[in-house]
């Protein structure tokens with residue numbers, strides 16, 4: 034989103050944070066994660082010193098070692114035997130230095146980024162349609178539109194600030210309409226006039242159907258058509274489309290097409306439901322085609338608009354972070370572009386072909402074709418498809434360097450050399466957001482220990498590898514100035530990215546690049562691309578006719594499903610930062626599987642029991658969340674849990690490696706998995722002031738204000754619960770209070786030290802029903818009534834927290850609704866504060882209200 038943040042250290046390690054009212058991206062708003070930034074900058078768990086082989090060392094030794102190992106490997110096996118795997122969370126300066134080092138000096142393009150998993154399909158789709166990776170719109174366009182279509186985007190949870198901006202625009206202009214296209218009924222549907230729960234992967238068919246109707250109804254912009262190539266083929270393909278694969282009714286499709294065709298100012302927003310698909314590039318093309326056919330592009334309030342995810346996803350695209358691009362949107366395969374960049378860098382060796390894309394890169398690591406890899410600011414052992422295989426490939430690599438802010442990640446644990454990076458708030462640099470606003474991030478805290486900014490670490494390795502002059506910057510501003518100068522060259526090639534004359538190279542400014550489709554439209558023709566039925570999320574890729582796979586009923590206890598994966602409101606990716614905030618852990622404390630009630634019934638999966646998923650020879654165990662929001666035959670799981678927080682919740686272990694043939698982006702939203710009940714003999718819930726060391730078949734831990742909360746389950750019941758609990762908590766001596774009912778399989782154990790509750794464990798043969806918030810709040814106190822598991826009658830149980838910002842629980846909100854005291858989202862806000870800060874829980878509050886109304890109507 035690229036929000037402006039006003040952050041102020043109080044000198045005692047705390048940070049006050051608020052939205053910058055003058056920043057064009059958020060105009061003062063922040064989401065729950067932005068609001069909690071101050072809670073994620075503590076030094077606990079930080080990597081403070083360079084390490085080699087698990088032992089502390091100094092920078093000189095560590096950097097010398099990395100440079101030597103890369104130099105030796107290149108000398109012996111050539112430049113393509115090494116690789117960098119980097120991240121859209123690095124600054125543009127970090128990215129620039131990494132790319133210059135790999136592409137210009139090492140002489141290989143084996144540098145790819147986690148953006149391959151994120152928006153590579155958009156890049157490929159933009160290039161195919163516009164000839165360049167250009168975003169033809171700005172955030173304002175979403176507010177100016179009369180129709181906003183959100184497809185494959187859970188904006189309410191993933192871009193809450195933008196969602197709130199649309200919600201506010203809609204409130205001000207009630208004629209504005211919103212359509213959500215998503216197999217699941219997400220929180221984003223809260224502002225939707227129409228929700229289309231299409232079958233996984235069928236977006237191409239839907240947008241082709243729209244294009245065919247645009248044509249049939251004479252809604253094409255014939256004047257604009259002069260600027261286009263290839264529209265006739267695209268129309269022919271669209272007319273041949275079989276829209277039934279969407280699983281939508283004729284009435285739903287009619288309603289959507291009528292709205293879209295009948296509204297001049299329409300923005301189609303898309304995100305991972307579109308990109309992370311084996312037909313991702315075609316999905317992007319099918320969307321863009323509708324805008325090109327109608328000429329609804331490059332003007333206020335209209336256009337296709339891809340929302341990016343990571344803070345610098347867009348900056349990474351501009352700076353050429355992908356294995357198949359060069360800086361400033363120049364092309365690696367274009368000899369003139371290559372020569373220009375090589376000349377500018379005075380580079381000894383430039384690759385003339387693209388490097389390995391993420392999935393292929395880790396395959397090459399597995400085969401030992403890549404013998405040295407440097408992983409920076411990303412956690413591929415968790416976030417890559419076939420995560421077990423990727424983890425094993427990294428573990429087997431001859432040399433692995435990892436730059437991170439913590440050593441406690443699944444990937445960092447596999448490194449030979451660990452390099453401590455300065456994190457957000459501890460370094461200077463620039464990032465570019467979805468609408469191409471470049472913002473400066475400022476250093477406001479000292480980096481802990483010996484941590485250094487990534488660009489500086491990379492530059493030092495470049496110097497030590499023998500290229501002192503090319504990497505001799507002293508500040509990130511110098512790096513930026515060099516990059517800005519290079520962009521002037523790109524400008525001469527007609528690229529849409531030229532900041533050479535912009536004030537950005539003299540910080541501190543936020544620079545907005547102009548809306549660009551209008552420009553590229555004048556300069557070159559846009560190409561409509563014929564996109565044929567290839568919407569199938571199938572192994573083998575796109576372009577093949579769609580075969581809808583309806584889950585067959587079977588007597589076996591496991592059924593094949595499409596596994597959809599994505600994000601939850603209050604966590605960020607593999608949780609290495611957001612997981613540190615107790616507040617952000619209170620919304621959803623463990624990994625889950627969202628499944629339709631009928632599918633759950635057929636499988637014998639009870640609510641809150643555990644389900645086992647199998648795919649790719651790996652397994653996952655997740656809590657069952659039965660919900661009508663899911664489509665039948667499709668299940669959804671969040672991506673956030675890892676070996677650190679819930680080992681069986683590492684969902685990418687069961688996701689396959691199938692990629693889009695044009696972009697190389699993995700299909701992360703439609704993996705084929707089997708689902709079956711996990712036969713748990715016991716379930717447990719625990720709280721502990723110290724980090725617990727669970728060994729159970731299933732566990733998930735989350736930070737709480739006073740320590741940790743832990744969900745547990747096992748297939749075998751331990752003999753001795755006391756010994757088990759003491760080992761779990763590391764409390765051989767603590768005083769134990771215990772209630773057990775062995776006939777019913779119920780155990781409750783509380784441990785005290787110096788009169789204070791330090792840990793408690795609740796065990797039951799069924800999912801444990803105790804007040805988790807209440808128990809977590811007793812830690813560190815006397816905890817006299819802890820074993821009752823519930824607050825006394827004088828103290829109402831707030832229930833799971835819904836509003837993370839103000840800490841308001843579901844039960845508190847429900848009782849306000851039931852008492853009749855608050856009957857609208859606004860009234861609940863006024864009475865309890867819930868939803869009044871970042872607003873990202875407002876959809877869930879609205880859902881509670883709607884439920885209550887439905888129950889009333891039924892009574």
Ligand SMILES: Nc1nc2c(c(=O)[nH]1)N[C@H]1C(S)=C(S)[C@@H](COP(=O)(O)OP(=O)(O)OC[C@H]3O[C@@H](n4cnc5c(=O)[nH]c(N)nc54)[C@H](O)[C@@H]3O)O[C@H]1N2
Pocket residue numbers: 151184185186187188190191192214215216217219232233234235236304305306307341342343597598599600601602603604605606702
């Ligand atoms: N809270 C939170 N916010 C984040 C992040 C985070 O980790 N946490 N990460 C950031 C990053 S890096 C990114 S890339 C963005 C991602 O932002 P989004 O793309 O909005 O997030 P996802 O949850 O990955 O997926 C979006 C939706 O696509 C739907 N979907 C799945 N398959 C299909 C399909 O075939 N067609 C359609 N139309 N929809 C489908 C899913 O059901 C899901 O609701 O979020 C950013 N914002």
Ligand SMILES: Nc1nc2c(c(=O)[nH]1)N[C@H]1C(S)=C(S)[C@@H](COP(=O)(O)OP(=O)(O)OC[C@H]3O[C@@H](n4cnc5c(=O)[nH]c(N)nc54)[C@H](O)[C@@H]3O)O[C@H]1N2
Pocket residue numbers: 120122147148150151152305309342343409410411412413415416417418436437438439442454455456457487598599600605606607608609610672684685688701702
């Ligand atoms: N199944 C499935 N898989 C997915 C997705 C999905 O929707 N479904 N989404 C994909 C997408 S869109 C994305 S973007 C990826 C995200 O996946 P990752 O990039 O692997 O996830 P993060 O947890 O953001 O990893 C960032 C790492 O950088 C570290 N870090 C933080 N700040 C700094 C810093 O300043 N310097 C350095 N050197 N390190 C730092 C963090 O501690 C963390 O270990 O996941 C992808 N994987």
Ligand SMILES: [Mo]
Pocket residue numbers: 150151152341342343
């Ligand atoms: Mo992403």
